[in-house]
Amino acid sequence: MTFAIRAGILSQLSEQFALSDTQLGWVNSMAFLGFPLAMVVFGFLYNKLGPRLIMILAFAGHLLGLVLTITAGGFLGLLISTFFIGFANGSVEAACNPLVADLYKDDKSKWLNRFHVWFPGGIVIGAVISYLMTNAGLGWQPQIAVMLIPTAIYGYMVFTTVFPAIPEVEKKVDLDAKGIGLMAAIFALLVLIGTPNDFIGGLPGTFLLPLIGVVALTFALTFFRTGQTRDAALLLVLMGIMSITATSELGTQQWVDRILGAQLGGVPGQAMIVLGMVTGIMAVGRYFAGPLIHALNPFGVLLMSAVLTALGLFLMSSASGGMVYVSAIIFAFGVCYFWPTMIGVTAQFIPRSGALGMSLVGAAGMFALTIWNPIIGGWIDSARMTAEETGLTGTAVEVAAGQGALSKLVLFPVSLIVLFAILYALKDRIAKTAGDEA
Numbered sequence: 220m221t222f223a224i225r226a227g228i229l230s231q232l233s234e235q236f237a238l239s240d241t242q243l244g245w246v247n248s249m250a251f252l253g254f255p256l257a258m259v260v261f262g263f264l265y266n267k268l269g270p271r272l273i274m275i276l277a278f279a280g281h282l283l284g285l286v287l288t289i290t291a292g293g294f295l296g297l298l299i300s301t302f303f304i305g306f307a308n309g310s311v312e313a314a315c316n317p318l319v320a321d322l323y324k325d326d327k328s329k330w331l332n333r334f335h336v337w338f339p340g341g342i343v344i345g346a347v348i349s350y351l352m353t354n355a356g357l358g359w360q361p362q363i364a365v366m367l368i369p370t371a372i373y374g375y376m377v378f379t380t381v382f383p384a385i386p387e388v389e390k391k392v393d394l395d396a397k398g399i400g401l402m403a404a405i406f407a408l409l410v411l412i413g414t415p416n417d418f419i420g421g422l423p424g425t426f427l428l429p430l431i432g433v434v435a436l437t438f439a440l441t442f443f444r445t446g447q448t449r450d451a452a453l454l455l456v457l458m459g460i461m462s463i464t465a466t467s468e469l470g471t472q473q474w475v476d477r478i479l480g481a482q483l484g485g486v487p488g489q490a491m492i493v494l495g496m497v498t499g500i501m502a503v504g505r506y507f508a509g510p511l512i513h514a515l516n517p518f519g520v521l522l523m524s525a526v527l528t529a530l531g532l533f534l535m536s537s538a539s540g541g542m543v544y545v546s547a548i549i550f551a552f553g554v555c556y557f558w559p560t561m562i563g564v565t566a567q568f569i570p571r572s573g574a575l576g577m578s579l580v581g582a583a584g585m586f587a588l589t590i591w592n593p594i595i596g597g598w599i600d601s602a603r604m605t606a607e608e609t610g611l612t613g614t615a616v617e618v619a620a621g622q623g624a625l626s627k628l629v630l631f632p633v634s635l636i637v638l639f640a641i642l643y644a645l646k647d648r649i650a651k652t653a654g655d656e657a
Contacts, residue, residue: 220366221281221304222338223345223498225250226473227491228359230480235359236293240477240603244596246297247473252413252589253280253305254312255582256406261313262578263402263440271382273314278374280307285370288363305585312581317574320566322383328517328563332508335559339498339505342472346495353491401440408433413589426590437579445571449652454569454576458583460638461561464521465584466591467528467631468554472497473588474595478624481617482539493547500551508556517564518643520556525635528553532632536625539618553632558584568653598624 229243238246257280261273284303291297315334323330345366352362412426412433434455441451471478476490483489512520531550538546558581565572565580572579602623606616642649 220341220345220348220369221250221308222469222473223342223491223494224349224362224366225301226475226494227346227349227353228362229474229476231359232297236297238294240596240599241593242294242596243477244593246294246301247596248413248589248592249298249301250305250308251469251585251587251592252409253302253307254309254585255589256409257306257309258313258578258582258585259402259405259409261310262317262575262582263398265313265317265574265578266385269382269385270314270318271377271380273310274377274382277307277310277314278370278377280304280310281370282367282374285363285366289360309582309585313574313578316562316566316577316581318383320577326509327566328512328560329509331563331566332505332512332556332559335562336502336505338558339501339555342498343495343502346491346498350489350491350495398440398443401436401443405433405436405440408436409586409589413586441572441576441579444573444575445569447571450569450571450576453649454565454572454579457561457565457569457580460635461580461584462587463631463635463638464524464554464557464561466587467532467628467635468557469584469588470591470595470631471532471550471554471625471628473592474599474624477599478621479535479543480621481614482543482621484614493543496544497547497551497554500548501555504552504555505559508559511556512560512563516643516646517560517567518639518646520560521564522636522639522643524553524556524560525632525639526553528557528632529629529636532625532629536622536629568649570654595624595628598627 225247229247232238232246233240233243257277261268261276265273280303284300284305284307287296287300287303291300316331319330319334320327348365349362352365408429412429437458438451438455441454442448445451472494475494478490479493480490483493508520515523527549531546531548531553534546535543535550561580561584562577565576569576599620603616603620605623606619611619
């Protein structure tokens, strides 16, 4: 719900606080920064803390983030409050992905897809709520406040549910100075890259050097945990790919109102209907993912997804009226399986990495949005300026701005087609070297 309602109130935030699309991108990016930071920390400490304690911390983060958002007075307040919400979301993912993988060891991808039904399912609910409240003339604060209700419900469930115990042998994870130091260094570099600051801007290549540092430290941390060069290298490959799949999916959805609003006639809340339709299709598709995964292999499913996503975004970049909905349906079937199947692939083909591996892959996906959200906002601003310079006015300017961003976003799934085709060709070799649990 937080994802959908935040997407639905971007225009209201822009008007009330006089924020540019680039600044809105930074606000969005804080959710995608908090998420991977939580996953890095709690993925590393999962066996030590257990899922219940991590979920309690998630509840506290959601409660604090929502209250701070409602009382925010400007750009800085929105940055801080959105970070807490993102950290809480990442905590849920860090706790539940390994929990599901442990409960369903023989069919991880199928059940991780079913668990992730409620990410798009929550977006559907949030999109409908945002649409109804926007058309009722209610502002962004009441829309944020509505989310306190499900927060209270899941908080009660966490405190009253008995979670499976972590086996004693798994609690004895190696938390020596080397592992803690590597994790802390990764955490610090992610914060440095993901927050607006002058230091990164002054570096050659801006965030490129710190990002290379994150990659090197992640390789070292994974090798430290698994003892296998193969696992560390494959995990980095999957993390890189996850950054592209997540941007293809969430980079488009988070900006749906700013990208598609004008193409849908500028009717308030209409883009949220498209978002609700897309995520509704995703929820149904994920629930029934099992037979498809068994028929095509996880890498085959991901290749099919990349083709459909590229086609959907390509059509969307020039669509208007009813064709917006057609292209959105194709896009939905494309991005449907990306996230949970990538987590499932990690659990299945790098089993020695455990909770840490799944958390690092998920973290890479969300952290990519920290980098790309301000860039996508910049694309919209730039396309808008170009449209105005060519003499366009009114709605035509906003249509051109949205289509300009979509024409760049389509390059992400196009690159995925090549990458997944290579992995599909190597699937037997990857499975053979995975270990006994694959």
